[in-house]
Amino acid sequence: MTRVVSIYLPDLPTDRIRRADPSIPAEQAIAVIAKSGSRRWVSAVDGAAKKAGVHVGMHAAKAQALFRGLTMTDADPAADAAALKRITFWALTQYSPIVAVDGQDGLVMDTEGADHLQGGEEPMLVRIANQFRAKGLKTRVAIADTWGAANACARAITREVVIVPRGETVRAVEQLPLSLLRVPDKIVGDLRTLGFKTIGELANTPRAPLTLRFGPEIGRRLDHMFGRTPEPIDPIRTDEQIEVSRSFAEPIGAAETINKYVGRLVVELVDELQRRGLGVRRTDLIVEKVDGTRQAIRAGTAKPARNVAWLTKLFKDRTEKIEPGFGIEKLTLVAILAEPLDETQRSSSLIAEEVIDLTPLIDLYGNRGQRVYRVAPVASDVPERSVQRIGAASDPVDGAWVNHWKRPVRLLARAEQIDVMALMPDHPPVWIMWRGKRRKVKNADGPERIFGEWWQRNSEMAAVRDYFVIEDDAGERLWIFRSGDGVDPDTGSHRWFMHGVFG
Known part of the structure; x- marks a missing residue:
């Protein structure tokens, strides 16, 4: 069943200004000022301006008088629209094959078949919100059965993440205001004059009188919101993206027929890629059905590729997920992400060195929703900062870990506080209590002192950790540290933590 995600960017104009000037x-x-003749008013405000009492619609002179330190910037709708378009293109490469601009302050995407690649709906939405926040964009993200319901909930509910359970659309939107129905403002004003306040009140009113007075728009939007009629999302595209398609006079639906035409589209796509000297990293198959709905399948590769047989296999392995319904009238194959790919000449020697290519295995796992990656060293003494995840097929990273002390095989995702009995400042613990189990320390080595990185954070100017390798009475070797030097409280809290486990 289709699920739709709406991403609402309530502070896009001010966020764009901050991103342009860090x-x-x-x-x-910050307040954004719009002009109409001699009239000037506030069209957007950030969080700090809201706290000062500035709001959208306020006269610019009144806003300036209310808050002297207010930065006022002229509105630039064209720049806001361009920024939203760039964000949408980025989301297309990250989250789903079907992503589109949604009004002036958001984007919408169909996540059918994409949520399992990110661990389910809630982890997917949390990840989206976190990534947008990391880019300096305030956002609210909602998922529902329909575009209209997701759009309304993202704008009406102030939580960062909103999940409307399947089949709960009516309950979720019936108390929401009419302004979220996505009908013209004049119609909303006239409906309020007639006494309507919520979407539920309007939905429970006979349709004929409303259509006679306001036309079909209200009924159409209600049908879209409640899923009675489909509302296809027309995915955003760029002129640079390579796209091939095949339309059918008679709808198709058999798996063998779908696979046959997918294979032909792959050949056409690869021919165009080869002509441009490119290889594809991410490819979307868009399936357009007779009833107006769309379904999409995404295939990714660890390296740029244009091998017809391999790309065809990646799609044929997943075409059984296509639900043709009343029939498919168009198939489109789009190279969402392409990179330069040079032809490599094979060795002509009689005995060529055998090179094992793991890329196909990486592709198979990646397209099944598994996260495949390598770890690479980072120049940092702080253990949790000394490693980074890189693509499984990325080029080798220069550098290596240089430590005089051995490091554990497994580093905990977060250091866990433990209870200990130890003589400070330089002695290892006599025993530790970790995860409810008391362990007697038989052998210990240390301390290894690691200093904070003051160039990363001012708070680490005097920070110190003293690490010990300990062996408990069961023979397990653990890596623990004390925060601080054991004497000066400015160097740390002097609490103890478990950080790693040796093999």
Whole structure:
């Protein structure tokens, strides 16, 4: 069943200004001023301006008088629209094959078949919210059965993540205001004059009088919101993206027929890629059905590729997920992400060195929703910062871990606080209590002192950790540390933590 995600960017104009000028302090209030003739009013505000009492619609002079430190910037709708378009293109490469701009302040995407690649709906939405926040964009994300319901919930509910359970659309939207129905403002005003306040009140009113007075728009939007009629999402595209398609005079539906035409589209796509000297990293198959709905399948590769047989296999392994319904009238194959790919000449020697290519295995696991990656060293003494995840097929990274002390095989995702009995400042513990189990320390080595990285954070100017390798009475070797030097409280809390386990 289709699930739709709406991503609402309530502060897009001010977020765009901050992203364009990172030197603006976070506490600096910003208001965007729109003009119409001689009239000037506030069209957008950030969080700091809202706290000061500035709101959208306020006269610019009143806003300036209310808050002297307010930064006022002229509105630039074209720049806002361009920024939203760039964000949508980025989301297309990250989350789903079907992503589109949604009004002036958001984007919408169909995540059917994509949520399992990210661990389910809730982890997917949390990841989306976190990634947008990391880019300096305030966002609210909602998922529902329909575009209309997701759009309304993202704008009406102030939580960062909203999940409307399957089949619960009516309950979720019936108390929401009419302004979220996505009908013209004039119609909303006239409906309020007639006494309507919520979407539920309007939905429970006979359709004929409304259609006679306001036309078919209200009924159409209600049918879209409640899923009575489909509302296809037309995915955003760029001129640079390579796209091939095949339309059918008679709808198709058999798996063998679908696979046959997918194979032909792959050949056409690869021919165009070869002509441009490119290889594809991410490819989307868009299936357009007779009833107006769309379904999409995404295939990714660890390296740029244009091998016809391999790309065809990646799609044929997943075409059984296509639900043709009343029939498919069009298939489209789009190279969402392509990179330069040079032809490599094979060795002509009689005895060529055998090279094992793991890329096909990486592709298979990746397209099944598994996260495949390698770890690479980072120049840092702090253990949790000394490693990074890189693509499984990435080029080798220069550098290596240089440590005089051995490191554990497994580093905990987060250091876990433990209870210990130890003589400070330099002695290892006599026993530790970790995860409810008391362990007697038989042997210990240390301390290894690691200093904080003051160039990363000012708070680490005097920070110290003292690490010990200990062996408990069961023979298990553990890596623990004390935060601080054991004497000066400015160096750390002097609490003890478990950080790793040796093999």
